[in-house]
Amino acid sequence: MNGMHSLASGADSALDLPEAIPTHPLGVKPSGNGLTASWTLRSSIGYFGILPDELISLLLESLDAKALRRLGATCKALYAFTRSEELWKGIFIETSPPDFTWRGTWYSTYLNLPESKVASPDCSHLFSDVLHRPFYCAHISLTPYTENIPSRNQITRLSDLTPTEFEESWSYRPFILTEPVRNWPVYKTWSIETLVKQYSNALFRAEAVDWPLRTYVDYMNNNSDESPLYLFDRSFVEKMGLSTHGQNASFQPPSCFGEDLFGVLGAQRPDKEWLIIGPERSGSTFHKDPNATSAWNAVISGSKYWIMFPSSSSLPPPPGVYVSADQSEVTSPLSIAEWLLNFHAAARKIQGCVEAICSEGEVLHVPSGWWHLVVNLSPCIAITQNFVPKKHLGAALEFLKYKNDQVSGFRKDVEDPYGMFVERMREAYPELLEVALTEMEGKKKRKWDEIVHGNGEDAEDEATGGFSFGFGDEGSDVEIP
Numbered sequence: 001m002n003g004m005h006s007l008a009s010g011a012d013s014a015l016d017l018p019e020a021i022p023t024h025p026l027g028v029k030p031s032g033n034g035l036t037a038s039w040t041l042r043s044s045i046g047y048f049g050i051l052p053d054e055l056i057s058l059l060l061e062s063l064d065a066k067a068l069r070r071l072g073a074t075c076k077a078l079y080a081f082t083r084s085e086e087l088w089k090g091i092f093i094e095t096s097p098p099d100f101t102w103r104g105t106w107y108s109t110y111l112n113l114p115e116s117k118v119a120s121p122d123c124s125h126l127f128s129d130v131l132h133r134p135f136y137c138a139h140i141s142l143t144p145y146t147e148n149i150p151s152r153n154q155i156t157r158l159s160d161l162t163p164t165e166f167e168e169s170w171s172y173r174p175f176i177l178t179e180p181v182r183n184w185p186v187y188k189t190w191s192i193e194t195l196v197k198q199y200s201n202a203l204f205r206a207e208a209v210d211w212p213l214r215t216y217v218d219y220m221n222n223n224s225d226e227s228p229l230y231l232f233d234r235s236f237v238e239k240m241g242l243s244t245h246g247q248n249a250s251f252q253p254p255s256c257f258g259e260d261l262f263g264v265l266g267a268q269r270p271d272k273e274w275l276i277i278g279p280e281r282s283g284s285t286f287h288k289d290p291n292a293t294s295a296w297n298a299v300i301s302g303s304k305y306w307i308m309f310p311s312s313s314s315l316p317p318p319p320g321v322y323v324s325a326d327q328s329e330v331t332s333p334l335s336i337a338e339w340l341l342n343f344h345a346a347a348r349k350i351q352g353c354v355e356a357i358c359s360e361g362e363v364l365h366v367p368s369g370w371w372h373l374v375v376n377l378s379p380c381i382a383i384t385q386n387f388v389p390k391k392h393l394g395a396a397l398e399f400l401k402y403k404n405d406q407v408s409g410f411r412k413d414v415e416d417p418y419g420m421f422v423e424r425m426r427e428a429y430p431e432l433l434e435v436a437l438t439e440m441e442g443k444k445k446r447k448w449d450e451i452v453h454g455n456g457e458d459a460e461d462e463a464t465g466g467f468s469f470g471f472g473d474e475g476s477d478v479e480i481p
Contacts, residue, residue: 270408283375301360
């Protein structure tokens with residue numbers, strides 16, 4: 001696999017082995033191979049040849065399916081460019097066929113082509129990182145990144161906690177609970193197979209599409225996406241007829257987390273719980289959870305790798321993550337694999353970095369404000385829930401009041417989430433609210449004094465700093481990962 005180092009300069013050495021990935025389906029090679037090649041297919045693309053590969057790919061995004069197919073028929077090199085899965089994924093999502101069968105790729109599925117009808121010309125003399133990198137990232141082994149976690153980075157594992165122990169010692173720290181989920185009915189009965197049998201035709205949200213579960217599972221079992229679609233559905237409780245209260249509850253928050261203070265909002269609370277299903281390699285790139293909430297994530301089947309960083313005004317975002325000046329937008333590599341390739345080794349050495357594999361039957365706690373990336377190591381089912389514990393009430397209040405342009409998950413008829421939350425908290429927990437409001441105003445005054453006196457300019461509280469986003473679908477203003 002000559003030329004691979006041009007794609008994996010930041011990768012662990014284990015990934016340089018030739019057997020790491022198979023051959024590209026069209027034979028495309030990394031650009032480094034072209035340095036010693038006697039000729040290249042790129043010479044056949046005419047005036048396109050004066051453009052860098054990145055710009056060619058960008059221009060092709062403006063074409064529809066018919067134009068892409070016509071252009072791809074002109075020569076092998078342009079055929080390879082027009083076969084980009086990201087191009088056809090975008091076309092599919094924008095103009096999704098009303099009825100379709102998943103055929104292994106977005107190209108084949110959109111055009112309803114069986115494998116025997118898909119052209120595969122020999123493009124072994126085309127050398128392009130732009131075309132080869134997504135394929136490479138879709139096939140790298142995750143093992144070198146998820147094994148041999150340094151002892152200083154390992155997230156603490158606990159059999160259980162009491163609510164008092166959580167409030168006093170653990171509300172600001174990630175940890176894994178190893179026992180509570182094992183008594184849930186869903187843990188004892190759910191698998192990919194059982195869910196497909198029972199909910200085959202039910203529609204679930206997978207990022208930008210709503211698919212029957214059977215279709216999504218077909219996709220799970222047969223795709224080669226660099227960033228596989230992640231089923232992330234906020235309405236699963238209703239769709240699946242689950243109970244979340246009383247002795248017959250299908251699942252319940254681990255008791256150690258205590259009361260979720262957003263619960264005072266009743267039916268007007270922001271989105272709180274999601275069913276997550278995805279194949280190996282699917283997951284979420286670095287983000288913070290919405291509205292300065294904390295979260296728990298329970299693995300029903302499979303396993304997930306987590307890497308996390310605390311939020312602090314004195315610390316930059318994780319390597320490879322760039323936050324806008326107003327902290328409303330985050331930019332990072334397009335895929336989890338690309339981040340692992342280029343930044344994982346450096347990230348592991350940063351103070352505060354913690355990692356873990358959360359296995360079947362375990363629950364991981366994500367404290368408010370922590371950056372985290374998560375990737376499935378195998379086909380996985382999980383349930384996650386966001387909540388506001390007592391210790392993070394101030395962080396949630398600050399976020400709702402001072403970052404109202406980033407608030408997510410509330411229905412659009414809720415015009416003032418902060419005012420409504422304060423009103424309901426004043427009714428249910430007046431003393432707790434007054435303490436939090438007093439601390440919040442005192443903190444704001446200290447920040448102002450720091451700015452006035454030139455001391456700690458641009459300082460920001462660690463619980464509210466950085467980028468946050470939410471997950472949702474129609475009827476909600478939350479964003480999709």
